[in-house]
Amino acid sequence: MKAKKTKSRPGYWLQDRPVSKLSVYDESMPEAPYRRPIMQFLLTFTAVFGVLFAVLNYRQADYGLMAIEIVMSVFALGLLPIVSRTQRLQLWIVVFLLAFFAVMMYALTTAKVVPTVFAWVLLIPILSYLLLGRWLGAWFAGVFLSASGVIFFSQYGFEQGYTELRSVANVVLVSICIFGFSHVYEASREHAESRLRMMALTDPLTGLPNRARLREVFEAGLSRYERHSTPMALLMLDLDHFKDVNDRYGHDAGDAVLRFVAQVMRARLRPSDMACRIGGEEFCVVLVDTDRAQAIKAAEDLCRQVRMQRCVHRGHEISLSTSIGIAEIGVDGIDLDRLLRVADTRLYEAKTRGRDCVVA
Numbered sequence: 560m561k562a563k564k565t566k567s568r569p570g571y572w573l574q575d576r577p578v579s580k581l582s583v584y585d586e587s588m589p590e591a592p593y594r595r596p597i598m599q600f601l602l603t604f605t606a607v608f609g610v611l612f613a614v615l616n617y618r619q620a621d622y623g624l625m626a627i628e629i630v631m632s633v634f635a636l637g638l639l640p641i642v643s644r645t646q647r648l649q650l651w652i653v654v655f656l657l658a659f660f661a662v663m664m665y666a667l668t669t670a671k672v673v674p675t676v677f678a679w680v681l682l683i684p685i686l687s688y689l690l691l692g693r694w695l696g697a698w699f700a701g702v703f704l705s706a707s708g709v710i711f712f713s714q715y716g717f718e719q720g721y722t723e724l725r726s727v728a729n730v731v732l733v734s735i736c737i738f739g740f741s742h743v744y745e746a747s748r749e750h751a752e753s754r755l756r757m758m759a760l761t762d763p764l765t766g767l768p769n770r771a772r773l774r775e776v777f778e779a780g781l782s783r784y785e786r787h788s789t790p791m792a793l794l795m796l797d798l799d800h801f802k803d804v805n806d807r808y809g810h811d812a813g814d815a816v817l818r819f820v821a822q823v824m825r826a827r828l829r830p831s832d833m834a835c836r837i838g839g840e841e842f843c844v845v846l847v848d849t850d851r852a853q854a855i856k857a858a859e860d861l862c863r864q865v866r867m868q869r870c871v872h873r874g875h876e877i878s879l880s881t882s883i884g885i886a887e888i889g890v891d892g893i894d895l896d897r898l899l900r901v902a903d904t905r906l907y908e909a910k911t912r913g914r915d916c917v918v919a
């Protein structure tokens with residue numbers, strides 16, 4: 560890691576700023592957990608009703624549609640165990656929905672169907688949004704609803720008079736409503752879910768990621784280490800004599816100091832690194848792609864920054880310093896709890912050496 564030169568600011572006034580969205584949350588949202596059971600239900604439904612419809616179409620001598628329905632039924636049955644455990648659920652959902660909707664379109668074009676078969680198209684927006692999310696769902700719903708509209712008009716066009724026109728209007732309007740409701744619902748659900756995720760992974764006082772997020776980021780770093788031997792270091796950082804700050808200036812000054820230190824770390828660290836608050840006045844920093852020598856430099860620079868930046872709260876200048884213990888993945892272990900223990904032992908050593916220093 561190249562040590563980044565930070566501009567020293569002459570005075571740093573504490574402010575209660577709103578917490579901005581952190582880059583460490585930018586990873587894609589984990590897959591929505593309800594999609595797998597919905598997909599399993601859809602596959603079971605297709606497997607069972609595919610056979611039933613095939614029997615009905617056999618009795619109507621529509622052998623083409625019958626054959627397609629049997630193929631779909633077998634396909635759904637075969638996909639059931641795969642979907643129950645695959646890591647690539649999204650891919651299988653796309654594959655199956657493409658086939659499912661394509662068969663639906665084909666069934667709509669067959670001459671022997673009755674107009675009520677068009678009720679099935681109402682499933683298109685619901686399934687698309689539930690299984691594919693807002694944007695891909697919108698594409699699927701838009702394309703297949705448009706296709707079914709074209710099929711409907713080509714089969715029951717205006718030449719059949721006013722009665723048919725009314726049924727066309729019913730189907731079109733209900734489809735548009737369901738499309739719109741599904742879109743609005745999915746958008747607000749995604750928003751609520753990402754807010755909940757942010758809250759669950761964030762320390763409310765400093766806005767830094769918390770211990771739960773540390774674990775997620777560590778796991779990603781661990782798999783990079785195992786695959787490509789990419790180094791990673793953990794810094795355990797603890798403010799010195801923080802109790803004195805609380806005792807002397809009050810608890811709200813202590814809180815302000817914690818926010819101040821969080822801002823100093825944010826300003827100092829690279830976007831790929833992550834500082835999180837893991838306890839009262841204890842922070843942990845994950846330095847990705849960083850070995851021990853580079854981690855020592857970064858830690859010493861953090862110590863210097865905390866010591867040098869002016870921390871002023873309600874007219875009082877509060878002097879701060881911090882002690883840091885370092886652990887390196889691979890050298891000190893590969894398990895997060897073990898690495899935290901090693902870094903903590905070294906942090907304790909830094910405290911006994913007189914504080915405001917780094918032990919690696």
Ligand SMILES: Nc1nc2c(ncn2[C@@H]2O[C@H](COP(=O)(O)OP(=O)(O)OP(=O)(O)O)[C@@H](O)[C@H]2O)c(=O)[nH]1
Pocket residue numbers: 764797798799800801802803805809810811812813814817838839840910914
């Ligand atoms: N204001 C504030 N104080 C906190 C918070 N969490 C923990 N503390 C305080 O942090 C202090 C930690 O004190 P100690 O563990 O004795 O550590 P210290 O005074 O920093 O001493 P050394 O670590 O040995 O340098 C305690 O007084 C806690 O009450 C918090 O969220 N806000």
